[in-house]
Amino acid sequence: MRSLLHLLAFSASAAAQNCAFGGPIFPAPKSASSSTAIQHARHNFTQSLRSILRSSSDPDVTAIDPDVTSFAVQVYSVHEEQPLVEYYHTAKAVRNNTVGVNKVDEDTVFRIGSISKVHTVLLLLMETGDASFHEPISKYLPEIQEAIEALEGSHDDVDHVRWGEVTIGELVSQAAGLFRLYGFGDLTETPDLMSGLGFPPVEEEDIPPCGFYPPCNRTQFFNGLLGTHPVVPTSSVPIYSNDAFVLVGYILEALTGKSFVDLVEERLFERLNLTHSSPTKPADDIGIIPGLVNETFWDTDMADMIPTGGIYSSAKDMSRFSRAILTNELLSPALTRRWLKPQAHTADPSFSVGAPWEIYSVNDARKVDLYTKGGNIGSYSAMMGLSPDHDVGFTILVGGNAATSATWALGDLVTGIVIPALDRAAREEASKHLAGTYASGNETLRLVTDHGPGLKIAKWESNGIDILESLNSLQSRPVDGTLDVRLYPTGLESTAGSGRNGSTTVSFRSVISGPPPMGPPNGPLTRLCYTWLTVGNTVYGSVALDEFVFKIGEDGDAVSLSPRALRTSLARVRH
Numbered sequence: 414m415r416s417l418l419h420l421l422a423f424s425a426s427a428a429a430q431n432c433a434f435g436g437p438i439f440p441a442p443k444s445a446s447s448s449t450a451i452q453h454a455r456h457n458f459t460q461s462l463r464s465i466l467r468s469s470s471d472p473d474v475t476a477i478d479p480d481v482t483s484f485a486v487q488v489y490s491v492h493e494e495q496p497l498v499e500y501y502h503t504a505k506a507v508r509n510n511t512v513g514v515n516k517v518d519e520d521t522v523f524r525i526g527s528i529s530k531v532h533t534v535l536l537l538l539m540e541t542g543d544a545s546f547h548e549p550i551s552k553y554l555p556e557i558q559e560a561i562e563a564l565e566g567s568h569d570d571v572d573h574v575r576w577g578e579v580t581i582g583e584l585v586s587q588a589a590g591l592f593r594l595y596g597f598g599d600l601t602e603t604p605d606l607m608s609g610l611g612f613p614p615v616e617e618e619d620i621p622p623c624g625f626y627p628p629c630n631r632t633q634f635f636n637g638l639l640g641t642h643p644v645v646p647t648s649s650v651p652i653y654s655n656d657a658f659v660l661v662g663y664i665l666e667a668l669t670g671k672s673f674v675d676l677v678e679e680r681l682f683e684r685l686n687l688t689h690s691s692p693t694k695p696a697d698d699i700g701i702i703p704g705l706v707n708e709t710f711w712d713t714d715m716a717d718m719i720p721t722g723g724i725y726s727s728a729k730d731m732s733r734f735s736r737a738i739l740t741n742e743l744l745s746p747a748l749t750r751r752w753l754k755p756q757a758h759t760a761d762p763s764f765s766v767g768a769p770w771e772i773y774s775v776n777d778a779r780k781v782d783l784y785t786k787g788g789n790i791g792s793y794s795a796m797m798g799l800s801p802d803h804d805v806g807f808t809i810l811v812g813g814n815a816a817t818s819a820t821w822a823l824g825d826l827v828t829g830i831v832i833p834a835l836d837r838a839a840r841e842e843a844s845k846h847l848a849g850t851y852a853s854g855n856e857t858l859r860l861v862t863d864h865g866p867g868l869k870i871a872k873w874e875s876n877g878i879d880i881l882e883s884l885n886s887l888q889s890r891p892v893d894g895t896l897d898v899r900l901y902p903t904g905l906e907s908t909a910g911s912g913r914n915g916s917t918t919v920s921f922r923s924v925i926s927g928p929p930p931m932g933p934p935n936g937p938l939t940r941l942c943y944t945w946l947t948v949g950n951t952v953y954g955s956v957a958l959d960e961f962v963f964k965i966g967e968d969g970d971a972v973s974l975s976p977r978a979l980r981t982s983l984a985r986v987r988h
């Protein structure tokens with residue numbers, strides 16, 4: 414028992430030992446495609462994909478039936494033109510199609526369903542920044558204002574949404590607690606089936622007059638939505654609602670005086686030259702139509718539901734679109750950073766919600782947050798994802814039978830094989846460009862990469878004094894042996910002082926692993942990674958001991974390193 418406790422305590426403290434302050438553990442790789450890690454991952458991805466590309470009736474086996482499911486997958490870095498990983502598959506069933514493409518490639522158009530919500534939120538951010546997130550939706554929607562007035566005196570919290578309290582920010586981050594989807598797929602469409610299943614008939618007025626066909630117009634939508642019950646109060650827990658984004662579409666139209674279709678065409682697709690993206694059905698000959706047109710939803714006009722799920726796009730266009738997000742082409746870097754943040758947790762600690770991001774914390778070695786959005790409509794299923802830590806994005810577009818499970822199977826391969834390899838690719842580059850020996854006068858500092866995160870200080874001496882020992886003696890609880898100190902990028906970079914030679918200064922902070930000051934990690938609180946609370950806690954003349962700045966030359970190689978508290982700059986003398 415004693416030894417078991419000891420072991421548990423040890424492994425918890427070992428895990429906490431290399432815990433950084435969040436964010437990337439190395440600078441994002443600039444040429445990931447040439448790293449061994451990505452080359453292996455690419456091979457592994459292809460092998461693993463081929464092994465599941467077979468028909469299987471076993472419900473416990475993940476398989477994508479190659480005869481009836483077509484797809485396109487791309488993983489790409491903003492630093493490279495060509496995708497890091499790509500794979501296109503054309504189902505046997507569509508190879509002889511007379512409508513739509515017979516071969517899937519990066520230009521093939523799929524429906525992307527609810528990924529459209531990302532376009533909608535991006536348009537809103539381009540128009541108003543996130544200042545509008547705190548505004549009540551009633552300010553832009555007269556129907557909502559009327560409903561608030563009509564409900565005055567008879568409001569019932571279980572039956573009625575408190576419309577006056579709903580903000581735009583709650584709509585876009587699934588925090589309004591609204592009905593999921595009015596009209597579309599309501600079971601009253603099949604009264605005979607429902608009666609056979611034991612459901613009584615419903616009043617005529619409860620039967621939506623619209624939904625899939627014909628789509629609801631604005632009057633019908635508000636009439637319908639205002640009669641639905643809330644799910645939860647605003648800003649309690651995230652509850653997925655498509656109708657929230659129909660409302661955002663109307664708000665955008667009120668803000669701009671333009672139709673949503675025109676907005677998305679002009680401000681996104683024309684601006685970014687996305688010739689294979691559209692809010693309405695494009696020519697059949699550029700799309701994948703995996704079955705009868707009327708049964709795939711290929712030609713279903715989403716009308717006022719376009720902001721929630723109507724957009725069509727290709728793998729190449731989705732890559733261009735996502736690169737524009739990751740490189741701050743349409744929004745400022747500060748706004749993009751605010752946008753790529755969670756707004757709420759779900760019941761699963763690895764799954765958070767943003768606006769409108771579905772945020773997965775994946776990876777075993779350390780948690781990597783992927784900002785994703787999924788979409789499903791008819792025979793189509795899709796997922797896009799962004800990894801801000803790596804400047805990398807991915808797109809999965811599927812058309813055919815069991816499209817949703819194919820998307821998840823492909824998503825598992827991308828997030829299980831390719832994403833973890835990105836930290837390794839980043840380590841390979843850090844090892845080449847940043848690790849090495851830095852020296853000036855009789856001060857020497859050696860940085861190495863090992864299996865752990867960040868750049869480890871292997872040796873640091875000044876005037877014959879071991880600085881790692883000095884740092885250890887400054888700890889509240891010094892360790893036996895050599896201190897483990899690792900440098901992590903902060904994201905602060907500058908070209909301000911570079912003059913003509915194109916150098917960049919890049920800031921890092923070091924993290925010292927040692928015994929936690931609050932005692933051994935035995936319980937839920939002491940087991941947590943508390944590093945972010947302690948960054949910069951020791952200072953020398955108002956400069957923190959953990960601050961380090963590299964000067965990086967134009968070729969990406971470090972030229973010098975400054976441990977800023979020591980007021981020295983050490984030239985890189987050996988790689």
Ligand SMILES: *[C@@H]1O[C@H](CO)[C@@H](O)[C@H](O)[C@H]1NC(C)=O
Nearest residue numbers: 480504505506507508509510
């Ligand atoms: C597609 O057409 C080719 C040539 O006409 C034919 O050999 C093949 O059997 C057809 N495949 C399917 C799945 O119908």
Ligand SMILES: *[C@@H]1O[C@H](CO)[C@@H](O)[C@H](O)[C@H]1NC(C)=O
Nearest residue numbers: 622623629630631632633634
């Ligand atoms: C919506 O459709 C209904 C039924 O066809 C019609 O009465 C109403 O005028 C339409 N409203 C709008 C805004 O088009």
Ligand SMILES: *[C@@H]1O[C@H](CO)[C@@H](O)[C@H](O)[C@H]1NC(C)=O
Nearest residue numbers: 520685686687688689729730
């Ligand atoms: C826009 O994209 C099309 C097709 O991908 C390409 O042929 C064209 O050169 C692009 N135009 C611009 C201005 O980049």
Ligand SMILES: *[C@@H]1O[C@H](CO)[C@@H](O)[C@H](O)[C@H]1NC(C)=O
Nearest residue numbers: 626704705706707708709710
């Ligand atoms: C789709 O169209 C085909 C004929 O083109 C017809 O046989 C089929 O019943 C239609 N399906 C639906 C769901 O309407």
Ligand SMILES: *[C@@H]1O[C@H](CO)[C@@H](O)[C@H](O)[C@H]1NC(C)=O
Nearest residue numbers: 453457458460461829830833
């Ligand atoms: C592929 O990657 C997975 C997940 O990282 C790993 O478990 C598996 O061993 C790898 N397979 C090969 C052949 O490298």
Ligand SMILES: *[C@@H]1O[C@H](CO)[C@@H](O)[C@H](O)[C@H]1NC(C)=O
Nearest residue numbers: 853854855856875876877878
């Ligand atoms: C280190 O260098 C300084 C001057 O650069 C010198 O004064 C000092 O004696 C040197 N110390 C050792 C231990 O070599």
Ligand SMILES: *[C@@H]1O[C@H](CO)[C@@H](O)[C@H](O)[C@H]1NC(C)=O
Nearest residue numbers: 910911912913914916964972
């Ligand atoms: C060029 O870069 C080096 C080190 O990166 C720096 O010391 C030097 O001042 C720079 N020269 C100019 C002209 O900016």
